[in-house]
Amino acid sequence: MKLFNDTDLFATGTRGTREFDLPDADIMLIDNFFSKEESDDFYDKLLTETQWREYEMPMYDKIVTAPRMISWHQDKKDGIPSGNAPEFTADLNKIRQRVETQIGLKFNAVLLNLYRNGNDGVSWHSDKIDKSGINPIIASVTFGETRMFRLRHKFRKDVPQLEIPLYHGSFLTMAGKTNSFWEHAVPKTAKEVLPRINLTFRRVIR
Numbered sequence: 001m002k003l004f005n006d007t008d009l010f011a012t013g014t015r016g017t018r019e020f021d022l023p024d025a026d027i028m029l030i031d032n033f034f035s036k037e038e039s040d041d042f043y044d045k046l047l048t049e050t051q052w053r054e055y056e057m058p059m060y061d062k063i064v065t066a067p068r069m070i071s072w073h074q075d076k077k078d079g080i081p082s083g084n085a086p087e088f089t090a091d092l093n094k095i096r097q098r099v100e101t102q103i104g105l106k107f108n109a110v111l112l113n114l115y116r117n118g119n120d121g122v123s124w125h126s127d128k129i130d131k132s133g134i135n136p137i138i139a140s141v142t143f144g145e146t147r148m149f150r151l152r153h154k155f156r157k158d159v160p161q162l163e164i165p166l167y168h169g170s171f172l173t174m175a176g177k178t179n180s181f182w183e184h185a186v187p188k189t190a191k192e193v194l195p196r197i198n199l200t201f202r203r204v205i206r
């Protein structure tokens, strides 16, 4: 069937780690973190088996429906309130395991975002830190369509914005001060694009 025109990228099979030389940020990217086969498989299963739901968010003085679908999963076992959040599925556990092994840290929650087409995106924001403590690490995995991940410094207008294409099977981390000093976004696009799934692993603390 597939779909994503990234075969040249996968042909090399490299798993190089890239770090970005940016002020007040600690960002690392690994393309091909998951193989093409693994990525295709996770993509298909996550797309069809996840109970995707809409997400209502405050926007100025209104409540609007976010232009994407989400699913939040959280471990129940460590006694941290998780509301009605479903547990990690077997596939989410497999993905989490790989991520944890790579960076040597544990995560207890994951947010899945589904960008159905070019009208879906996420506007400028920093990830909330109140539930993850100060300087949380966010670990992001992408399957499906390549979309641009944009970053901008919150306070320094002299620092240029940055655009990172996040490919099928890629892995990105944002650590240290990144969330305090930078915002990120996935802009909508007028191009005809297939669905993209992004997973951000997080550590929820009491």
Ligand SMILES: O=C(O)CCC(=O)C(=O)O
Pocket (backbone or CB within 6 Å): 111, 113, 122, 127, 140, 149, 166, 184, 186, 198, 200
């Ligand atoms: O889809 C992405 O790459 C980013 C998602 C994101 O920023 C978020 O869920 O907070």
Ligand SMILES: [Fe+2]
Pocket (backbone or CB within 6 Å): 125, 126, 127, 184
């Ligand atoms: Fe985010």
